[in-house]
Amino acid sequence: MTETNALSGRSWRSTALYAVLVLLVVFYLLPLWTGLVTSIKADVLATAPFLPPAPAGFTSVHWTRAVNALAGGLVNSLILAIPATILSALLGSMAAYGLTTLDWRYQVPILMLFIAGIFIPYQAVLIPLSKFWASVVPVSDLVGYVGLAGWVGDLVGLILSHVAYGIPICTLLFRTYYKDFNEEMIEAARLDGATTHTIYRRIILPLSVPMFAVTLIYQFTQVWNDLLFALVLVGPGAGAPVTVPLSQLGASLSEVGFGIRMAGAFVAALPTIIVYVLFGDQFAEGVST
Amino acid sequence: MARLELDDITKHFDDDGETIVAVDDASIDIEDGEFLVLVGPSGCGKSTTLRMIAGLETITDGELRIGGRRVNEAKPRDRDIAMVFQSYALYPHMTVRENMSFGLEESTDLSGSEIDERVESATDTMGISDLLDRKPSELSGGQQQRVALGRAIVREPEVFLMDEPLSNLDAKLRAQMRTELQRLQEDLDTTTVYVTHDQTEAMTMGDRIAILNDGLLQQVATPLEAYHAPANQFVAGFIGEPSMNFFDVDLEGDSVVGDGLDYPVSDDVRAKLDTDALVLGIRPQDIELVEEVESGHDVAVTVDVVEPMGDENNVYLRLPDSPAGETFIANVDGRTLVDEGDDIVARIPEEAVHFFDRRSGEALRNREFDDEADVDLSL
Numbered sequence: 001m002t003e004t005n006a007l008s009g010r011s012w013r014s015t016a017l018y019a020v021l022v023l024l025v026v027f028y029l030l031p032l033w034t035g036l037v038t039s040i041k042a043d044v045l046a047t048a049p050f051l052p053p054a055p056a057g058f059t060s061v062h063w064t065r066a067v068n069a070l071a072g073g074l075v076n077s078l079i080l081a082i083p084a085t086i087l088s089a090l091l092g093s094m095a096a097y098g099l100t101t102l103d104w105r106y107q108v109p110i111l112m113l114f115i116a117g118i119f120i121p122y123q124a125v126l127i128p129l130s131k132f133w134a135s136v137v138p139v140s141d142l143v144g145y146v147g148l149a150g151w152v153g154d155l156v157g158l159i160l161s162h163v164a165y166g167i168p169i170c171t172l173l174f175r176t177y178y179k180d181f182n183e184e185m186i187e188a189a190r191l192d193g194a195t196t197h198t199i200y201r202r203i204i205l206p207l208s209v210p211m212f213a214v215t216l217i218y219q220f221t222q223v224w225n226d227l228l229f230a231l232v233l234v235g236p237g238a239g240a241p242v243t244v245p246l247s248q249l250g251a252s253l254s255e256v257g258f259g260i261r262m263a264g265a266f267v268a269a270l271p272t273i274i275v276y277v278l279f280g281d282q283f284a285e286g287v288s289t
Numbered sequence: 290m291a292r293l294e295l296d297d298i299t300k301h302f303d304d305d306g307e308t309i310v311a312v313d314d315a316s317i318d319i320e321d322g323e324f325l326v327l328v329g330p331s332g333c334g335k336s337t338t339l340r341m342i343a344g345l346e347t348i349t350d351g352e353l354r355i356g357g358r359r360v361n362e363a364k365p366r367d368r369d370i371a372m373v374f375q376s377y378a379l380y381p382h383m384t385v386r387e388n389m390s391f392g393l394e395e396s397t398d399l400s401g402s403e404i405d406e407r408v409e410s411a412t413d414t415m416g417i418s419d420l421l422d423r424k425p426s427e428l429s430g431g432q433q434q435r436v437a438l439g440r441a442i443v444r445e446p447e448v449f450l451m452d453e454p455l456s457n458l459d460a461k462l463r464a465q466m467r468t469e470l471q472r473l474q475e476d477l478d479t480t481t482v483y484v485t486h487d488q489t490e491a492m493t494m495g496d497r498i499a500i501l502n503d504g505l506l507q508q509v510a511t512p513l514e515a516y517h518a519p520a521n522q523f524v525a526g527f528i529g530e531p532s533m534n535f536f537d538v539d540l541e542g543d544s545v546v547g548d549g550l551d552y553p554v555s556d557d558v559r560a561k562l563d564t565d566a567l568v569l570g571i572r573p574q575d576i577e578l579v580e581e582v583e584s585g586h587d588v589a590v591t592v593d594v595v596e597p598m599g600d601e602n603n604v605y606l607r608l609p610d611s612p613a614g615e616t617f618i619a620n621v622d623g624r625t626l627v628d629e630g631d632d633i634v635a636r637i638p639e640e641a642v643h644f645f646d647r648r649s650g651e652a653l654r655n656r657e658f659d660d661e662a663d664v665d666l667s668l
Contacts, residue, residue: 184378187345192444193366193396202391206382 039063039262062259066267069249069260073242078271080155080230080241081223084162089215091163092170093208097200099171100178101186111175117168126232133157133233151239158233158241162223170215177211178204213282221272242268291356291369291447293319293342293480298351300337300504311337313504314351322478324471326495328485329527334504335484336452342482343372343450355447366396371441372450375457377433379425379440385412386421389440396444411443414473431462438470442477449474449481455490467494488528492516500524517658522650525570525643531603534576534617536569537647544585545569545644549608553585555639561654566647573620575641575656578604578627579634586639592631599623606635 030050037052038044042059053059099111133139133154140153181204189199227243236244249264250257276283300312312334319325327335340346342353344365353361360368371392379388389408393399399407412418415435425433434454441449455463455470471494474481485491491498492512500507500515500523508520512528519525525533538547540562545552552569554562582589589609593616596603600623605616619635627633644654 182376182378184374184376185380187343187365188372188374188378188440189380189391189395190345191343191365191370191372192392192440194391195366195395198395203380203382 035262035265038258039066039260039266041259044258059259062257062263063267066249066260066263070242070245070264070267072238073240073245074267074271076155076239077224077241077243077268080159080162081220081271084159084166084223085216085220087159087163088166088170088219089212092167092215093174093205093212094200095167095171096174096178097204100175101181101199101204102196114168114171117165118172120165122165122228126228129161129229130232133161149238151234151237154234155239158229161229161233162226166219166222170219173215173218174208174211177208181207210282210285213279213285217275217279217283220275224272291480292321292354293448293482294352294354294357295319295338295342296352296354298338298341298353299349300334300341300346301349310504312341312501315499315501315506316351317499317506317509319480319482321480324474324481324483324494324496326483326485326491326498327501328488328491328498329501329507331486333501335486335501338501339372339450339452339482339484342448343370344368369447370450371444371446371448372452373437373441373454375453377425377437377454377457379433379436381425384422384424385417385428385436385439388425388436389443392440392444407443407445411439414442414476415439430458431466434458434466438473442473447480449479449483451481451483453485454483456485456487470494488530492528498528500527502527518655519643519652521652522568522570522645525645525652529572531573531618531620533570533572533643535645536617538567538569540565540567549610550588551585552588552637552642558639558642558644558654562644563653564646564648567653568645568647568650570643570645571617571637571641572656573603573618575638576606576617576619576621577636577638578619578621578625579636582634583636587634587636590633590635592627592629592633595627595629597623602627606633 034050038049039062040058040060041047041053042057042061046057047053095114099107099114137157138153139157140150143153143156144150186199186203189203194202224241225243226241227247230241230244231247234240234244236248246264246268250261295315295317298312298315299310302309302311315334315338317325327338329335337346341348344360344363348361352359355368355370380391383391386408389411390404393404393407397404408421409418412421415438417432417435417439420428420432420436425436428436434457437454455466458466467490483490483494491500495512497509497511498515499509502523508515508524510518510520515524515528519528522535526535536548536550538545538550538552540554540559543553543559545554545567550569579587581587590606591609593605593607595605602621602623602625604619604621604625604627606619607613607616621627640657642654643652643656645652
C-alpha cells in the first residue's frame with residue numbers, strides 16, 4: 001500500500017512539475033508567438049491577437065516593409081556591434097590578465113576603478129559624453145579630413161563609448177575566470193622563458209575561449225540593443241543603428257502599424273539570436289566554470 | 290651543469306607592515322651534479338628557498354650564484370633552470386609534444402626539427418613516447434608527472450628544481466617514481482634541488498639533505514649523518530620513522546633523572562654533557578624489549594598499544610609513574626609477541642643514546658656508529 005502511495009506521490013509531483021514547466025514555456029513564448037502572428041496578418045484585428053490569420057488574411061507586406069525600413073540600420077548596427085564587442089572583450093581580457101595573473105603594486109586601487117565603472121548609470125554621463133565627442137574629440141569633424149561623412153565619425157564615437165563602458169564588466173568576468181587558473185602553470189611558463197606578452201598570447205588567450213563566448217554574447221546583446229547612446233550620440237539619419245529606426249517604425253504611418261512593428265522587432269532581434277546559437281555551447285561552458 | 294651556491298640567503302615577507310622572516314641566512318653549497326633535498330615541516334621556508342633559486346621570489350638579502358655567476362637580479366628565464374611543480378603545471382590546452390617544446394621554442398633558437406628531436410629523446414627517456422599527441426586531461430596522474438619531468442629534462446638546464454613533485458601520487462607509484470627519479474638524476478648528472486616534507490624521500494633520494502625549520506637551516510648533511518649524528522633535537526626528531534623518543538632529564542651525579550627515568554651514564558658520556566638540563570633521545574629501533582631488569586639501562590614499563598606492521602611492531606610503552614597517554618615507542622621485530630597491558634622491560638643501550646641541551650636543542654652527544662668512515666666518503 002505504502003509503496004503504491006509513494007509511487008503515485010512521486011508521479012503526482014512530476015506531473016505538477018511538468019505542468020509548471022509547460023506554463024512557463026507558454027508564458028515566455030506567448031509574446032513572441034503573438035508578435036509573430038500579428039506580423040503576418042493583413043488586418044491585425046481580424047482574429048484574436050494570439051491566433052494565426054486565416055489563409056486569406058495572410059500577408060508578408062509588413063516583413064518586406066520592415067526589412068526595407070531597417071536594412072540601413074541593421075548594417076550600421078553590425079558595423080557598430082561587431083568591433084565594439086570584440087574590442088571590449090579583448091581589452092577586458094588583457095586588463096584582467098594584468099590585474100590578476102601579473103603581480104605589481106596598485107593593482108587593487110585600479111581594479112576598484114574598473115569595478116566602479118560597472119555601476120556608472122548611462123543617463124548620468126549622456127551630456128558629458130555627447131559634449132566630449134562634440135567638442136573635446138570632435139570625431140565627426142575629424143573623419144571629414146579623410147573624406148568620410150560626419151555620421152561615420154558619430155558611429156566611431158559610439159563604438160568607442162560602448163568599448164569604454166563595456167570594458168569594466170568584461171574585465172570582471174575575465175578576472176573571475178583567471179583567478180581559478182593554476183598559478184604554477186603561469187610560473188612554469190615564466191621559467192620556460194615566456195615573456196609577459198607570450199604568456200598572454202600562448203597560454204592565457206587560448207584558455208579564455210569559453211569566457212570569450214560569454215563576454216561576446218553578453219556585450220554583443222548589450223551594444224546591439226542599446227538605444228540611449230545611439231539616439232544621443234548618433235541620432236536618426238544615415239548612421240543610425242537599428243534600434244533608432246525601430247523605435248520610429250510604424251509611428252510615422254497614418255495607421256497604428258502593429259504588424260510592421262512586430263515584424264521590425266523580429267528583424268532587429270534576429271542577429272542576437274544568431275549570436276546565441278553560434279556561441280551557445282561555448283557560453284554554457286564558460287558560465288559553468 | 291653547474292655548482293649552485295646560496296650565500297646567506299634571506300627572505301622577508303611584508304605582512305600588513307609586519308616583517309615575517311621566511312628564510313634566515315641560509316647558506317648551502319650544492320656541488321655540480323649533486324642531488325640536494327630540502328626538507329622540513331610545512332611553512333619552514335623550503336618552498337620559498339626553492340622559489341628564490343628559481344627567481345619566482347625576490348631575494349631580500351644574500352647572494353645566489355649559479356656556476357659562479359650572481360643571479361639575484363636575473364629573471365627566471367635567464368637562470369638556466371627548469372622546475373617541476375607539485376601540481377605538474379602542464380598547459381592544459383597543449384598536447385604533450387607542445388607542452389614539452391614550449392620551453393625550447395621560447396628560450397632557444399633551435400629549429401623545429403631540432404626541437405622535435407630533443408622532445409622525442411626526452412619522451413624516450415621518460416617512457417611516454419606513445420602519449421605525444423594527448424592532452425594533459427587525457428593522462429593519468431603518473432603520466433602527467435612524467436610529462437612534467439620530461440618538460441624539465443628537455444630543456445637540458447644547469448639546475449633542476451623540484452617542488453614536492455611526488456606528493457600527488459599514490460603510495461605505490463610514489464615509491465616507483467622515487468627510484469626512477471634517482472636513476473634519472475644519476476644518468477643526467479644535473480645539479481638538483483628537491484623540496485619535500487617527506488623524510489623518507491629525503492633519506493632515500495638525496496646525496497645530502499638540508500633540514501629547515503622556521504626559516505632556519507638546521508643541518509646540511511648526508512642522510513646517514515643526519516640520522517645518526519643530528520646537529521640538534523629538531524633534526525633528531527624530524528629524521529627517522531617513527532620519531533626519536535625524547536625524555537627531559539637532569540644530570541644528577543652519575544645518572545640522568547627525570548620523566549620517571551633514572552639512567553646511569555658512563556664517564557665518557559658525562560664528559561660531553563656541559564649542562565645539567567638535558568634531553569635524552571633514543572630511537573625506537575634501538576630499544577630492545579627484554580623479560581627482566583639486568584642493569585641500570587633497563588626500565589620496567591607497561592605496554593600501552595601495539596601497532597603490528599607485519600615485518601615490525603611499533604610498541605607504545607608507558608613508564609610506571611607517567612600519566613596515561615604519555616608513551617614512548619619501541620620498534621621491534623614483527624615476531625616479538627607482546628600484548629597490551631603486559632609488564633615488560635625496555636632496554637635502552639647507552640651507545641645508542643643521544644643527549645641534547647634542553648635550552649638550545651643542540652646535540653651534546655650522539656650515538657656511536659661504527660661506519661663513520663663510510664659516511665665521510667660520500668660527503
